[in-house]
Amino acid sequence: MKKVNVMLMALAALMLLSCEEKKPSTPDVTIVPVHEMPSICEAHGTIGDGSSMNVIEFVNDDGDTLYINKSGQEVMGGLVVGDELEVIYNVTKEDVFASVAVNLTSLQHIWSQRGADGREQSLELNAEGHATTYNMSVDYDSWEVKNGLLLLHSPKKIGDESPAIVDTFEIMQLTTDSLVLMNGELVTEFGRYN
Numbered sequence: 080m081k082k083v084n085v086m087l088m089a090l091a092a093l094m095l096l097s098c099e100e101k102k103p104s105t106p107d108v109t110i111v112p113v114h115e116m117p118s119i120c121e122a123h124g125t126i127g128d129g130s131s132m133n134v135i136e137f138v139n140d141d142g143d144t145l146y147i148n149k150s151g152q153e154v155m156g157g158l159v160v161g162d163e164l165e166v167i168y169n170v171t172k173e174d175v176f177a178s179v180a181v182n183l184t185s186l187q188h189i190w191s192q193r194g195a196d197g198r199e200q201s202l203e204l205n206a207e208g209h210a211t212t213y214n215m216s217v218d219y220d221s222w223e224v225k226n227g228l229l230l231l232h233s234p235k236k237i238g239d240e241s242p243a244i245v246d247t248f249e250i251m252q253l254t255t256d257s258l259v260l261m262n263g264e265l266v267t268e269f270g271r272y273n
Contacts, residue, residue: 125137150176162183188203232245246262
């Protein structure tokens with residue numbers, strides 16, 4: 080009887096082992112730590128008072144401070160303490176480098192130019208992100224800077240099912256009295272007189 084019990088127990092153990100779920104073998108994977116991978120970030124914030132000729136002290140919207148090496152990159156609109164800034168930066172193992180930096184406060188003005196007919200045309204960009212055009216052939220109602228580009232949104236017409244039109248401009252120059260935008264091959268120059 081003992082032999083039968085031992086054999087039953089051995090058979091039960093063998094059945095349990097054979098019913099155990101087999102796990103698939105995992106391939107060998109090399110894990111690269113995140114801090115060793117270069118990354119590109121875009122952030123909105125303000126220019127801190129620790130900024131210098133080569134470094135931007137950047138305080139993001141969450142209140143975190145980051146020191147970004149300008150590495151020869153111009154801050155479009157200037158580096159003025161307290162101004163709003165949209166920045167694209169690269170994070171490497173060694174440092175943080177700016178690739179594009181646009182002073183949003185410098186953009187927030189009325190920009191004017193003479194049209195082909197000699198009349199003054201203006202584009203107003205305000206702090207709340209609203210855009211207004213005066214004597215221009217196109218209407219814009221809002222603006223933003225993304226990826227270092229100025230995006231001007233046309234108002235959506237009531238009942239129109241097509242999406243609102245967004246014109247994209249590369250900011251070629253932004254100073255206290257000059258704004259130069261490029262859309263494809265078209266270059267548009269504005270001056271600031273206010």
